Amino acid sequence: MVPGDAGGGLMRGDLLADPVEGLDEALAAVDAFDGALVAGLLRPGAAQAAAVAGLAEAVAGTPLTARVAEAAGRVAGGAAGEEHFVALAAARGALLGSVHDALALRIDEAVGRPTPEEESSPAAAEDKSSQAVARPEHGANLLAAARSWLCDLARSGWRGIDHESVAGAAPVVSAMLPDPELRRRATLLDGFAAELAASCPGATLERVPVRRWADLWSRALLLTVPGSAVERSDGSVTGRLLPLGVDVQEHATAVQAQVHAVFEPADGGAPRLVRAGVSAPKPDTVVGAGLWQLLRPRMSLLGAVSEGRSMELDAMPVTAEGDLVWDDERARAGEPADPFATARVRLSAATAARVAPLDRHPVRIAVPVLLEGYAAHSEEGRLAFDLAGQRLAVDTDRMPAAGPLTPEAVAASHACVGLLRWDAGEFILQPLAVETTVRKKTVAVHAGAWAGGTTDKAGVRAEKAATDAVAVLRERAGRLLRK
Amino acid sequence: MGVGALSVWEQSSTARVMAPARPRKLAKVPFVELADGRLQGVVSSGSDIGRVYVSSVAARTYAFACSTNNNRPCGGARGVFCKHIQALVAEAVLQYGAERVARYLAVEPPDGDPDAQALTAAMTATRPVKDDSSAAAQVFSRFLRHLAYLELAPVTSPLPEMQWFPATRAVA
Ligand SMILES: [Zn+2]
Numbered sequence: 001m002v003p004g005d006a007g008g009g010l011m012r013g014d015l016l017a018d019p020v021e022g023l024d025e026a027l028a029a030v031d032a033f034d035g036a037l038v039a040g041l042l043r044p045g046a047a048q049a050a051a052v053a054g055l056a057e058a059v060a061g062t063p064l065t066a067r068v069a070e071a072a073g074r075v076a077g078g079a080a081g082e083e084h085f086v087a088l089a090a091a092r093g094a095l096l097g098s099v100h101d102a103l104a105l106r107i108d109e110a111v112g113r114p115t116p117e118e119e120s121s122p123a124a125a126e127d128k129s130s131q132a133v134a135r136p137e138h139g140a141n142l143l144a145a146a147r148s149w150l151c152d153l154a155r156s157g158w159r160g161i162d163h164e165s166v167a168g169a170a171p172v173v174s175a176m177l178p179d180p181e182l183r184r185r186a187t188l189l190d191g192f193a194a195e196l197a198a199s200c201p202g203a204t205l206e207r208v209p210v211r212r213w214a215d216l217w218s219r220a221l222l223l224t225v226p227g228s229a230v231e232r233s234d235g236s237v238t239g240r241l242l243p244l245g246v247d248v249q250e251h252a253t254a255v256q257a258q259v260h261a262v263f264e265p266a267d268g269g270a271p272r273l274v275r276a277g278v279s280a281p282k283p284d285t286v287v288g289a290g291l292w293q294l295l296r297p298r299m300s301l302l303g304a305v306s307e308g309r310s311m312e313l314d315a316m317p318v319t320a321e322g323d324l325v326w327d328d329e330r331a332r333a334g335e336p337a338d339p340f341a342t343a344r345v346r347l348s349a350a351t352a353a354r355v356a357p358l359d360r361h362p363v364r365i366a367v368p369v370l371l372e373g374y375a376a377h378s379e380e381g382r383l384a385f386d387l388a389g390q391r392l393a394v395d396t397d398r399m400p401a402a403g404p405l406t407p408e409a410v411a412a413s414h415a416c417v418g419l420l421r422w423d424a425g426e427f428i429l430q431p432l433a434v435e436t437t438v439r440k441k442t443v444a445v446h447a448g449a450w451a452g453g454t455t456d457k458a459g460v461r462a463e464k465a466a467t468d469a470v471a472v473l474r475e476r477a478g479r480l481l482r483k
Numbered sequence: 484m485g486v487g488a489l490s491v492w493e494q495s496s497t498a499r500v501m502a503p504a505r506p507r508k509l510a511k512v513p514f515v516e517l518a519d520g521r522l523q524g525v526v527s528s529g530s531d532i533g534r535v536y537v538s539s540v541a542a543r544t545y546a547f548a549c550s551t552n553n554n555r556p557c558g559g560a561r562g563v564f565c566k567h568i569q570a571l572v573a574e575a576v577l578q579y580g581a582e583r584v585a586r587y588l589a590v591e592p593p594d595g596d597p598d599a600q601a602l603t604a605a606m607t608a609t610r611p612v613k614d615d616s617s618a619a620a621q622v623f624s625r626f627l628r629h630l631a632y633l634e635l636a637p638v639t640s641p642l643p644e645m646q647w648f649p650a651t652r653a654v655a
Binding site for chain 1: 488489490492493494495496497498500501503504505506508510513514516517519527532533535552626627628629630633634635636637639640642643644647648649651652653
């Protein structure tokens with residue numbers, strides 16, 4: 001690995017190891033507040049009141065100061081209303097937003113990435129936000145119901161959850177899911193409520209996922225604010241899309257596949273880092289290859305990824321965050337394109353879009369990187385790459401089970417295209433694809449290789465099992481659902 | 484409670500709380516869940532394609548119930564676990580793993596790795612009673628809600644919150 005080698009898009013691991021200024025202070029305030037949510041804020045004790053006050057102090061001097069200070073006072077008196085919980089969630093979000101920004105800046109330095117694109121013009125930005133406000137909010141009563149459920153959770157705390165209180169989310173989720181405009185909120189509430197339900201009663205939980213549940217709670221609460229989930233459109237793009245790899249996210253009743261790619265505008269402008277996602281609700285028994293089967297028909301790009309092809313886009317809608325809003329009508333298969341060639345030649349020059357204010361959270365960090373010349377080794381069952389003396393943890397657990405990329409292949413690899421992430425105090429690499437040497441030949445293995453289908457023996461078996469499972473459910477639904 | 488007071492798992496935004504369901508064949512028992520303090524689900528009738536049995540076993544008491552979707556009591560579930568409940572336990576063990584089922588139902592099977600048979604034996608040995616509270620309608624409506632997920636179309640607008648739910652290779 002050659003530090004500072006910009007042409008190859010390689011990364012400087014040493015920069016990732018340096019402490020990030022202000023990080024510990026921000027996270028300490030977040031941790032204290034999150035701790036207060038464990039016992040709940042119905043009748044807060046002195047320590048909890050102090051934790052909430054600490055959150056208010058941590059955002060002092062920002063536009064949130066007065067509202068959050070008032071909210072902290074009301075919480076301390078056990079008299080918090082919904083708007084006060086929303087203010088606290090916003091304060092927590094602002095702190096984690098600052099953590100996100102500091103980490104993202106550090107990654108940009110480490111990978112030598114050009115700084116994010118500015119908004120096309122201040123006027124355009126203003127126009128976008130005024131549109132967001134002017135638009136009448138959809139499903140206001142459902143958002144209010146979700147907010148009420150979430151505020152009750154904050155009062156009872158994670159230790160106070162029981163089947164009855166958690167079940168309150170189900171009718172809200174059921175009413176939201178069929179509406180595409182509310183899908184984003186519904187999917188979050190559904191995944192969160194299922195986790196809480198599986199953890200009931202909270203009083204006997206061995207341990208509580210403190211940061212995670214506070215994250216999900218505060219994000220869900222902020223999304224109940226009208227106008228919060230409006231997609232900021234940034235027009236459309238025409239040009240060539242070069243896939244780098246596929247990231248899969250799933251909870252019991254939803255799945256999303258995101259293709260990370262480099263986009264080259266047809267007009268010769270600078271290449272951009274973009275994502276194209278497709279998601280679907282699902283029964284919890286649809287897993288593995290069944291996830292690909294649900295998503296495949298909606299996005300031809302998954303087929304192109306499996307075939308190792310680029311795609312030509314014609315006026316494909318894109319958001320200000322760099323998410324293509326995929327439409328098969330606006331894409332056609334292009335020339336073969338090797339993700340490693342894309343990463344080696346195009347990645348370092350590609351600019352990333354700015355992250356929307358609400359989305360600024362460390363969990364959102366997923367920066368495509370190319371790593372070469374590392375030494376892989378295993379510590380206590382966890383894989384890590386040694387990059388010129390710096391250790392980078394590798395999360396092989398995130399690689400989808402319905403794919404050919406295995407932890408063993410990653411351990412034996414000499415080049416890796418992955419997503420650089422951050423969680424629980426450290427940077428982590430999520431492999432999307434690796435190059436290994438088999439009989440003196442370089443062979444690439446991609447996590448998303450089965451996205452569009454496969455002829456691999458194990459893959460065919462998994463596809464068959466998933467087809468059968470869905471067929472049974474469809475048959476049952478056909479017979480019982482429409483009665 | 485500052486940084487360092489929390490474990491890595493507690494500090495993780497993507498801490499794994501639930502493992503995904505293990506794949507299983509759904510023909511016999513299309514729906515099983517650990518919910519509302521019960522192991523509950525739907526078992527297809529072996530003889531009538533239009534009929535299903537709604538079966539459940541309560542945590543701790545192991546009080547059991549089995550009836551058809553038209554609310555007729557199952558003839559086999561008078562004093563003992565009928566074959567539908569036995570199938571329900573077996574498929575729950577396939578889907579969630581015996582350990583999670585045992586923990587949820589508060590069953591302490593005899594030593595060694597628990598399996599469906601051991602769990603069923605441990606529960607029936609306590610001579611559980613029939614549950615007359617009849618959650619059947621509720622369970623059946625949860626099954627229909629579950630099936631309805633298949634009817635919802637995929638979307639391509641981004642779901643940023645799915646970043647909190649990374650795929651995992653671990654299974655229940
Ligand atoms: Zn029966």
